Amino acid sequence: MGAPRSCVFQVVLQELLLRHPSKPPDGEESLEELRSQLFERQKAYAKHQSIKIRTCLSKRICRFELPMDLQELEVLSPQNYLRKYCCVCQRRRNAYLKVFTKFDSKQKMLLSFKDMEHALKDLYLGNIASKQFQWLMDLCDVHIQTEIDCELFCSICALSERMLYADFAMDDMEEADTRQKELLEEADFCRLLAKFHGYNIAPALTRLLLEL
Known part of the structure; x- marks a missing residue:
């Protein structure tokens, strides 16, 4: 459940007052502008409060790499690319593995497609929609018959x-996180289509890499 509306209002109001401590509203136009800022900020804050993932969402918990020889990508599926070239920080990996173990009911170190959906929704405490889950699976080229090992699970x-x-x-959180983007990854993925010229890389993998 999200924070109560009155609580959200107070937090947002205090934030705006801290931003403008010496600038009281001057006339109806300024007051209306302040109301507008308050309303927009309240919506954003409430939206953030409603998402309670088990760990704080971040773009920086993993890094995606490309092989030195791009020809290697020609024989990789999206799943194998993720297993090999998605580097997840150890702390986050440990958190993911706890969820994986929870839903590995047969103790085969494999999850079914349905188990994967339940596990991901558990990780996001139910806040990830089925449509978002399906889009993610399509991006990873994971189908209903796919068995998902722990390496692929952590990468997904x-x-x-x-x-x-x-x-x-x-x-504002997104802006702060974006500024910290890995420079090596940014260099690797710059002008990606131009780098792929002359290579026969599967469309599914190309789509995934362009989304990163």
Whole structure:
């Protein structure tokens, strides 16, 4: 459940007052502008409060890499790319593995497609929609018959944070997080289509890489 509306209002009002401590409203136009800021900020704050992932959402908990020889991508599926080139920080990986173990009811170190959906929704405490889950699975080329090992599971969870961050985070949080983007990753993925020229990379993998 999100924070009570009165609580959200107080938090947002205090924030705006801190931003403008010596600038009281001057006339109806300024007052209306302040009301508008308060309303927009309240909506953003309430939206953020309603999302209670088990760990604080971040774009920086993983890094995506490319092989030195791009020809290697020609034989990789989206799933194998994620297993090999998605580097998840250890603390987040440990959190993901706890969820994986919880839903690995047969103790085979594999999750079914349905188990994957339940596990991801558990990670987001029910706040991820079925449509978002299906879009993510399509992006990873994961189908209903796919069995998901723990390596792929951790990579998909990390990818979900990268992909869904903008849906859940407040605008100013997103700006702060974006400024910290990994420079090596940014260099790797710059002008990606030009780098892929002359290589026969599967469309599904190309789509995934362009989304990162």
